[in-house]
Amino acid sequence: MLLLDVHETSVTAELELPVDDFSRASGIDLADTTAAGLPAKTAAIRNYLAAHVHPATIQGKAWTVTFGGITLGRSEQTSTGTYRELTVRATLTPPSGGDPRHFVLGYDAIVHQVVTHTALVSIRQDWATGRVSETGEDAATQVGVIRIDTRSMTVPDLTIDLENGSAWSGTSTMFRLGATHILAGTDHLLFLLILLLPAPLRSADNRWRGTVGARTAIGRIARTTLAFTVGHSLALALSAVGRLDIPAQPVEVFIAFSILAGAVHAIRPLFPGHEAAVAGVFGLGHGLAFSLTLAEMNLSTTQLALSLAGFNLGIEGMQLLLVLLALPSLLLLSRLPRHSLMRCTCAMLTAGLALGWLLDRLGIPNPIAAAADNASTHATRLLLVLTGTAVLAALRMGLPLLREGKMKKGRLESHDSHRPVVTGRDGNSMAQQAGQAGSQAR
Numbered sequence: 001m002l003l004l005d006v007h008e009t010s011v012t013a014e015l016e017l018p019v020d021d022f023s024r025a026s027g028i029d030l031a032d033t034t035a036a037g038l039p040a041k042t043a044a045i046r047n048y049l050a051a052h053v054h055p056a057t058i059q060g061k062a063w064t065v066t067f068g069g070i071t072l073g074r075s076e077q078t079s080t081g082t083y084r085e086l087t088v089r090a091t092l093t094p095p096s097g098g099d100p101r102h103f104v105l106g107y108d109a110i111v112h113q114v115v116t117h118t119a120l121v122s123i124r125q126d127w128a129t130g131r132v133s134e135t136g137e138d139a140a141t142q143v144g145v146i147r148i149d150t151r152s153m154t155v156p157d158l159t160i161d162l163e164n165g166s167a168w169s170g171t172s173t174m175f176r177l178g179a180t181h182i183l184a185g186t187d188h189l190l191f192l193l194i195l196l197l198p199a200p201l202r203s204a205d206n207r208w209r210g211t212v213g214a215r216t217a218i219g220r221i222a223r224t225t226l227a228f229t230v231g232h233s234l235a236l237a238l239s240a241v242g243r244l245d246i247p248a249q250p251v252e253v254f255i256a257f258s259i260l261a262g263a264v265h266a267i268r269p270l271f272p273g274h275e276a277a278v279a280g281v282f283g284l285g286h287g288l289a290f291s292l293t294l295a296e297m298n299l300s301t302t303q304l305a306l307s308l309a310g311f312n313l314g315i316e317g318m319q320l321l322l323v324l325l326a327l328p329s330l331l332l333l334s335r336l337p338r339h340s341l342m343r344c345t346c347a348m349l350t351a352g353l354a355l356g357w358l359l360d361r362l363g364i365p366n367p368i369a370a371a372a373d374n375a376s377t378h379a380t381r382l383l384l385v386l387t388g389t390a391v392l393a394a395l396r397m398g399l400p401l402l403r404e405g406k407m408k409k410g411r412l413e414s415h416d417s418h419r420p421v422v423t424g425r426d427g428n429s430m431a432q433q434a435g436q437a438g439s440q441a442r
Contacts, residue, residue, distance in 0.1 A: 002107070003140055005125040006162065008300040011092040011100050014124075015049070016075065017110065019084040025113035030086065035072055042070050049088060054106035057098045058159075064093040101128075101162040107146050108155040119146040121158055127303050128165025130173035170303060171310040178314025181293060183322075183383065186375045187255050187357060188286050192228055192319070193326055194262040194350045195279055196221050197343060200334035203272035208343075211334045220275065221330070225323050227276040231283020232290060233312055239291035240308050246295075249361060251288045256357035258282040263351035267344050290315065325386040328393035 001016040019030050026048040028041060046067040055063040068089040075085040094100055111117045122140035125131055131141065144158040182188055200217035201208040211217075239246060261282075264270060271278050290311070299307055333339055356368025375382075 002105075002119055002121045002146075003124040004121065004143075004160075005298065006100055006123060006128070007298060008128075008303060009100065010094070011055075011103075012298065013090045013092060015053075015086075015088040015090065015109070017086045017088065019072070019086050021110050021114045021117055022086055025110040025117075030072070030084075033072065038070065038072055045070055045086070045088065049090070049109055052107065052109040052112065053090065055092045055094075056104045056106060057094060058102055058104060060104075061095050061098065063095065063098065063103065066091045066093070101160075101164065103160050105144075105146075105158045105160055107158065111146065111148055111155055115148050115150075115153075117147075121146060121160075123162070125297065126162065126165065127170040127173075127297070127299060127307070128167075129163060130165070130169040132170070132173055132177060132297060132307075167302075167306055171306045174307040174310035175314040175317075177293070178290075178311040179318040180314075181290065181311075182315045182318045185289075186372055187259060188289070189322060190350060190353065191255070191259045191262055191282065191286065192225070192279075192323070194259065194266055194347065195224060195228075195275055196323070196326065196330055197266045197333075197346065198269070199224065199275065200331055203269045206269060208269060208340070214331060217331060217334070218327070221323065221327060223276040224279045225319070227280035228283040228286070229316055229319065231280040232287030233316075235284040235287025236290045236294075236312060237308060239288055240294045240304060243295070244291075246288055246292070248289075248292055251285060251292070252361045253358065254282075254285040255289055256354050256361055258285060260351055260354035260358065263347045263354055266347035266350070322383075322386060325383075325390040327390070329386075329389045332393040332396055 001014075003014040003016070005012045005014075022028070023030050026045070028044050028048065030041065033041060049067060050065060053065055055065065057063070068091065069087075070089075071087045073085050073087060074082055076082045092100075094103065105121065107119060107121075109119075111119065120142055121144045122142045123131065124140040143160060143162075146155065146158050148155050198208055199220040200211050200214075202210045202212050204210075212220075238244070261270065261278075265275075265278075294304065294307055294311065297307070333342060336342065352368060353372045356366050356372060359366055360369030
């Protein structure tokens with residue numbers, strides 16, 4: 001496999017080579033080589049590949065090839081089963097005036113000696129055409145196959161000719177990716193919802209006691225959501241534009257802790273009245289997690305700026321939709337007779353999930369974290385459930401108000417029907433007499 005990531009001024013390639021065939025073709029014995037012994041052979045591996053990877057412009061001008069990381073692993077194919085695999089990363093840079101979307105790939109590694117070998121060439125990432133999937137080779141688009149020509153016993157070059165694409169394709173795809181990311185990001189969504197759960201409640205003596213008005217509750221929810229948005233947008237922008245190399249584990253642990261803190265707060269107030277400030281602080285950590293998605297794409301400055309705008313708008317749009325769908329349920333829940341029991345049950349379930357994530361991200365795998373992560377595969381169902389509960393909650397709160405309005409209207413109509421009518425001596429109402437007088441005057 002040759003997996004190509006097409007950038008604005010270069011192409012990065014990931015070569016996935018079967019170890020047995022590579023050793024036979026190159027003469028570099030890797031049969032018993034372990035990860036610890038691999039560094040001693042990296043120079044020889046790079047020299048061999050440099051002699052067999054020759055990208056060039058359509059006019060024939062050679063590109064520059066730089067080889068990077070080399071790793072050993074295992075892979076599997078249906079026809080061959082499990083086998084050892086050598087993965088080599090390379091950067092292909094065209095000369096001045098060269099086009100990374102249109103070039104000729106000269107490649108005959110392994111196949112020059114193992115005539116049954118074939119190399120499948122696929123595009124894994126191409127921002128300009130909207131291909132930014134991070135799911136690996138399963139989502140890649142095959143653009144050609146390199147194999148020996150049995151008639152001439154030569155290996156023909158492969159011409160790569162990609163459509164030009166546009167900034168709009170990349171930006172709109174990033175918008176969709178941002179929306180999908182927040183919907184499938186169970187931890188991000190759970191943190192926001194659990195922090196909003198006590199928004200309609202009043203705090204007194206370190207307890208949640210009674211409720212506040214609907215307008216006050218909506219204001220709290222709006223401020224908390226806005227603060228979370230500002231926090232993660234700021235962190236996302238700073239880390240992405242600054243191209244900060246942030247380790248993923250501390251960020252993921254911080255997110256799990258934020259969910260746990262929100263769950264405890266929903267049971268017993270830890271920071272009543274300061275939910276917006278806390279959401280802003282924790283939002284910084286969630287924004288760093290969002291930035292990991294952009295950091296892995298190796299985009300140019302222009303592409304990164306457009307991606308940042310599209311990705312963030314997608315996140316905010318989906319987040320706003322989810323909050324609006326959750327709003328009727330949050331207001332209704334606080335007014336139910338056993339709201340305290342239901343709130344604490346939801347909070348304790350959330351705390352359990354947060355603890356599972358926390359342990360898993362600290363290196364202790366557990367079934368709770370696995371189940372929570374698996375929930376992200378049911379994002380569409382979650383959206384449907386939220387929509388259904390929003391409709392039911394709105395009806396539950398709206399029907400009593402509608403009935404009360406009809407009753408008021410009925411009482412007013414009844415009162416008007418019993419109101420006495422003042423008449424003159426001739427039996428006409430005063431209003432009729434006034435009208436007749438006006439006609440005579442005219």
